[in-house]
Amino acid sequence: MKTNEGRCIRLVLIWMALVLCVYFYDLHGRRKSTEEGAVPINAVTKTSGGWRRRDDGGAEREHEDDNIVIEENLAVIKDADGSHGNVDPEIELQEDVLPESLEVSENQNDILLLSNRNGEAASDIHNHDGASVDAENGVRGIQNRMLYFRDPKELGKNDETKEKGPKGSNVNVAVHTKSELSDPKKSANSLGAVARLRVAPENISTNVDFKTLTDNLDPSSNKVDEVVSLEDGAQGAPKGIPSIDTVTPMMRIRSKHRPWTISEMGKYSRSLFTPPPHEAPVQRFPKAIIIGAGKCGTRALLEFLRMHPYIAAANSEVHFFDLDVNFRKGLDWYKAQMPLSYSNQITIEKTPSYLWSQRAVEEIYKLDKKMKLMIIIKDPVTRAMSQATRTKPEHPESMFVENVAGTLRVVNESRTVDWGVYVKYIKMWLQWFPMSQIYVIESRQFVYNPAAEIQQIERFLGLPPMITERNFYYNRSKGFYCMRPFHVRTIQCLAPGKGLPHPTLEPRVRDMLYNYYHEHNEALFNLLGRRFEWKSRARL
Numbered sequence: 001m002k003t004n005e006g007r008c009i010r011l012v013l014i015w016m017a018l019v020l021c022v023y024f025y026d027l028h029g030r031r032k033s034t035e036e037g038a039v040p041i042n043a044v045t046k047t048s049g050g051w052r053r054r055d056d057g058g059a060e061r062e063h064e065d066d067n068i069v070i071e072e073n074l075a076v077i078k079d080a081d082g083s084h085g086n087v088d089p090e091i092e093l094q095e096d097v098l099p100e101s102l103e104v105s106e107n108q109n110d111i112l113l114l115s116n117r118n119g120e121a122a123s124d125i126h127n128h129d130g131a132s133v134d135a136e137n138g139v140r141g142i143q144n145r146m147l148y149f150r151d152p153k154e155l156g157k158n159d160e161t162k163e164k165g166p167k168g169s170n171v172n173v174a175v176h177t178k179s180e181l182s183d184p185k186k187s188a189n190s191l192g193a194v195a196r197l198r199v200a201p202e203n204i205s206t207n208v209d210f211k212t213l214t215d216n217l218d219p220s221s222n223k224v225d226e227v228v229s230l231e232d233g234a235q236g237a238p239k240g241i242p243s244i245d246t247v248t249p250m251m252r253i254r255s256k257h258r259p260w261t262i263s264e265m266g267k268y269s270r271s272l273f274t275p276p277p278h279e280a281p282v283q284r285f286p287k288a289i290i291i292g293a294g295k296c297g298t299r300a301l302l303e304f305l306r307m308h309p310y311i312a313a314a315n316s317e318v319h320f321f322d323l324d325v326n327f328r329k330g331l332d333w334y335k336a337q338m339p340l341s342y343s344n345q346i347t348i349e350k351t352p353s354y355l356w357s358q359r360a361v362e363e364i365y366k367l368d369k370k371m372k373l374m375i376i377i378k379d380p381v382t383r384a385m386s387q388a389t390r391t392k393p394e395h396p397e398s399m400f401v402e403n404v405a406g407t408l409r410v411v412n413e414s415r416t417v418d419w420g421v422y423v424k425y426i427k428m429w430l431q432w433f434p435m436s437q438i439y440v441i442e443s444r445q446f447v448y449n450p451a452a453e454i455q456q457i458e459r460f461l462g463l464p465p466m467i468t469e470r471n472f473y474y475n476r477s478k479g480f481y482c483m484r485p486f487h488v489r490t491i492q493c494l495a496p497g498k499g500l501p502h503p504t505l506e507p508r509v510r511d512m513l514y515n516y517y518h519e520h521n522e523a524l525f526n527l528l529g530r531r532f533e534w535k536s537r538a539r540l
């Protein structure tokens with residue numbers, strides 16, 4: 001009897017101890033999640049001055065000074081400067097690089113979509129037709145932005161693929177450009193292009209951070225299982241590859257820091273974006289285009305605008321209207337370059353050389369008389385220098401002046417010089433479009449205060465005002481603002497190739513250029529009805 005009683009008491013005590021453990025564990029967990037600042041997504045609403053958060057008891061709290069970053073299904077509260085919490089080190093957005101981070105998601109397809117750091121599909125990086133790939137080691141080809149791997153059901157069926165393992169194992173993929181492959185040094189160093197894909201078990205979605213992985217990979221240790229060579233300019237995919245429509249997707253790889261995708265926008269917060277009910281997203285022609293000017297900040301402008309949930313922006317420069325090779329492909333091809341969008345979004349693209357193309361003016365007008373056009377311009381001498389910096393001539397002066405019979409003259413027929421005569425080109429557009437459809441931004445204003453400029457563009461495009469200073473982060477070492485999009489917790493800066501120091505130009509040549517541009521700039525200020533603080537005529 002006594003033993004039974006004792007047993008009962010012991011059981012009760014164990015039960016109580018268990019209850020207490022669960023209670024403290026739960027309490028600790030809750031506290032931890034509050035300390036980390038993560039709350040369910042449906043508990044936060046965006047307000048004009050910040051965020052409103054509803055706590056468990058239903059009480060509402062304003063977070064004016066805090067920055068709430070929407071992550072997968074949580075809203076993470078951070079200090080206003082973004083320093084609190086786990087903000088990743090800066091992530092560079094690169095224009096012409098290979099995948100930075102890949103995600104394998106879902107379980108029923110045999111398609112891999114490779115994106116670069118901009119979220120651009122691999123085939124887009126090199127050409128718009130798709131690129132051929134090394135068909136060995138399970139890689140079947142690339143088509144319509146999709147890279148096809150051997151059906152994982154086949155993995156393990158022969159020696160070649162066995163080591164890659166069945167579902168749930170890791171596969172390392174190296175993606176190289178053709179030029180990288182032909183240069184052994186570059187190839188060895190191109191670990192930046194290696195990523196490990198997880199052949200996902202059911203419904204597991206894995207984020208693979210490219211940078212972290214590459215740190216762990218040793219090029220000499222032959223750890224790469226797949227080598228994908230993207231041939232520049234190669235046409236189409238190997239035969240026999242089913243089209244996207246006929247293949248059930250099994251794995252989709254996408255850039256972790258890729259731009260906002262529409263299917264996610266509504267999911268994150270309906271206060272940020274609400275797709276029209278019962279509507280499937282489709283590709284549409286742009287309603288607004290950044291037409292130029294090259295080297296004046298067009299990429300920054302596009303990426304900053306892309307943060308707006310009601311904007312769907314094409315990733316790469318499309319070059320449809322200016323390049324014969326693309327123009328010949330027709331408007332269907334053009335539309336196919338556009339991202340999926342809902343009818344309440346505005347599709348935009350940027351191709352900085354449209355500004356200088358007569359055909360672009362006429363064809364864009366034919367496509368849509370109501371097209372909104374955005375032009376960002378900078379001091380033309382700085383623009384010319386920016387262009388010269390990219391081509392790295394030993395004597396940049398040779399790009400601007402020539403010696404004719406012992407006298408120096410500005411080579412005004414050279415494109416580097418001529419493209420800075422903005423007034424001539426804006427007038428060309430004005431022959432077809434009214435000024436009310438053309439928005440001109442001055443690059444320096446944009447560099448110093450991007451939020452204010454983007455807010456004006458929101459008005460120009462008729463978009464709900466959403467972008468604020470909170471979406472920007474000033475990077476002192478770069479001297480530029482970087483982005484803090486709504487939906488990712490990283491700060492995103494433009495590629496390091498932007499903002500490189502310009503070579504010094506011989507003062508005499510620089511002054512000649514300023515003198516050359518003087519009257520054109522004056523004509524531009526008259527046309528626009530405002531002046532920019534550009535250096536004026538120099539004394540020679």
Ligand SMILES: Nc1ncnc2c1ncn2[C@@H]1O[C@H](COP(=O)(O)OS(=O)(=O)O)[C@@H](OP(=O)(O)O)[C@H]1O
Pocket residue numbers: 293294295296297298299300352385386387389446447480481482494497498499500
């Ligand atoms: N936020 C931010 N981050 C980085 N760079 C910025 C930014 N805003 C403007 N810029 C300026 O953009 C210049 C490059 O212009 P584009 O993007 O139009 O170049 S391109 O025509 O697409 O090649 C580039 O010119 P350079 O300084 O000569 O590289 C930058 O000055």
